[in-house]
Ligand SMILES: Nc1nc2c(ncn2[C@@H]2O[C@H](COP(=O)(O)OP(=O)(O)OP(=O)(O)O)[C@@H](O)[C@H]2O)c(=O)[nH]1
């Protein structure tokens with residue numbers, strides 16, 4: 677397995693805003709899914725707007741900056757290679773690293789849908805058991821290869837229901853046919869990551885207030901006893 681960090685030309689110039697401040701938002705996104713579902717096709721489409729056709733099997737982490745609603749956002753995208761999914765250590769590394777996940781299946785490959793169902797459970801369980809904060813990492817489920825709907829074995833409803841049941845975003849797209857759907861999936865995940873961070877911050881804020889209030893009242897109580 678090779679993990680290579682590659683940066684797009686111009687990334688360094690764009691990693692700072694015009695007024696010299698660091699980027700407002702940065703997110704680590706891991707793409708997971710069975711073999712041949714189009715993880716690399718999705719990644720390359722998002723990075724270059726192009727569909728090349730064949731992608732090889734190099735596992736990579738790419739950095740990419742973009743502007744959403746006038747705000748700069750930087751993505752680090754881990755395009756994983758399928759066989760690594762079964763290796764616990766590797767999986768854990770990805771779970772620790774990622775702020776959010778894009779889980780990809782092919783609408784023509786039922787086994788790849790089953791793999792996504794299992795991956796959703798794994799991510800939910802890992803985060804709940806390991807994190808002090810009960811907010812789980814956001815997930816977007818992507819049914820790819822929509823252009824091959826005549827060979828479909830997974831209905832749109834099944835994809836939507838899985839996402840609904842596990843509180844994930846859902847998109848059915850074709851990396852081969854167009855860029856827009858791919859863009860929506862990445863930006864949809866960015867929105868969810870932003871919401872999750874706000875929730876965590878809110879929870880930490882409330883904990884902080886409770887701690888301060890307890891400290892003040894604890895002090896008053898001990899002063900009253902003196
Ligand atoms: N028709 C069609 N083919 C696609 C689409 N996306 C990817 N493919 C093709 O599916 C094959 C696998 O695509 P990859 O992007 O390499 O899949 P992957 O999930 O990265 O595969 P591994 O890295 O081997 O796990 C390639 O031949 C792609 O051209 C799509 O939306 N429609």
Ligand SMILES: [Mg+2]
Nearest residue numbers: 715716732733
């Ligand atoms: Mg690949």
